[in-house]
Amino acid sequence: MVETARPTHPGPGETGPAEIGLLLYPGAQAAAIHGLTDLFRVANLVATGEDESRPAPLRISHWEAADGAAAPTRVFDTAPDAAGAPVAIVAPPSLGASPTPELSAALAPWLAARHDAGATLASVCAGAFVIAGTGLLDGRTATTHWALEDEFRTRFPRVDLAIDKLIVDDGDILTAGGLMAWTDLGLRLVDRLLGPELMIETARYLLIDPPGREQRYYSPFSPRLDHRDAAILKVQHWLQGNGARGVTLAAMAACAGLEARTFLRRFQKATGLKPTDYCQRLRIGRARSLLEVGGTTIEQIAWAVGYEDAGAFRKVFQRITGLTPGDYRRRFAPHAAP
The missing domain is CATH 3.40.50.880 (Class I glutamine amidotransferase (GATase) domain)
Known part of the structure; x- marks a missing residue:
């Protein structure tokens, strides 16, 4: 009892x-x-x-x-x-x-x-x-x-x-x-x-x-774009365009026209995130969209958003969204298989 x-x-x-x-x-x-x-x-x-x-x-x-x-x-x-x-x-x-x-x-x-x-x-x-x-x-x-x-x-x-x-x-x-x-x-x-x-x-x-x-x-990634730091905003637009795939700290700093240490400080102040975290959230946001559409394997989605290791992708996805990719698809894809 x-x-x-x-x-x-x-x-x-x-x-x-x-x-x-x-x-x-x-x-x-x-x-x-x-x-x-x-x-x-x-x-x-x-x-x-x-x-x-x-x-x-x-x-x-x-x-x-x-x-x-x-x-x-x-x-x-x-x-x-x-x-x-x-x-x-x-x-x-x-x-x-x-x-x-x-x-x-x-x-x-x-x-x-x-x-x-x-x-x-x-x-x-x-x-x-x-x-x-x-x-x-x-x-x-x-x-x-x-x-x-x-x-x-x-x-x-x-x-x-x-x-x-x-x-x-x-x-x-x-x-x-x-x-x-x-x-x-x-x-x-x-x-x-x-x-x-x-x-x-x-x-x-x-x-x-x-x-x-x-x-x-449920909440999508909504990056801060109203911080008025033109150099950082330029990098954000660049990352949005390439899906943050294969980017490095040096490449981001070069895009901003800043020394690496200065870029790190200004990027975190403007966006509230470290560049690595920011890029991960952009990639996971793209992955969420692909999972909601359906028809693609999780391994293919991991590769499409810039992760060569599907296991690493799964860990990052769950840390950010609170769900595994499979659970997310079952919950949000309209025609997901049971």
């Missing part, structure tokens, strides 16, 4: 259902809010065996942050007669622009107070801007959507951003990356509140993968 892990928060029969509050701020993605609501309702169905006479272990509420209001208020509640406060607050993604500094500042006191009272704070995608506005992420690790990396680092330089991670579970604060990562975050909260067995059953009911993916499976 498998023993189910004890939930972090008390379940029904102790102090009532565990409330998860979803934050409705201006611009929040409605699909994520309603999707999380349904996911937690499915967890309740699984937990009660679809017996409506049994008390549901989770209470789902929506908290609307109206313009000019001092604090969000409940506008939806699956257990309106129950007492207590949320054990978790979730800031969903936003559509369009990320939450403004003014919005983050307005919500910060209420979120900090809920956190001080023992609630777990969580975010999905751009919702991390809302949580980071409290200052509670300073000096801690978090994630957000890879396309928001530069903006987030600029606004919150004291946060240790792990942009490759789909979920960062830092105990009392959880952050998730992509727009659809609300499924991963929702299952993580179900795991925490109701235990791993019920989380797996919920995932099986919904036909979705349990948490365990990484954001780097």
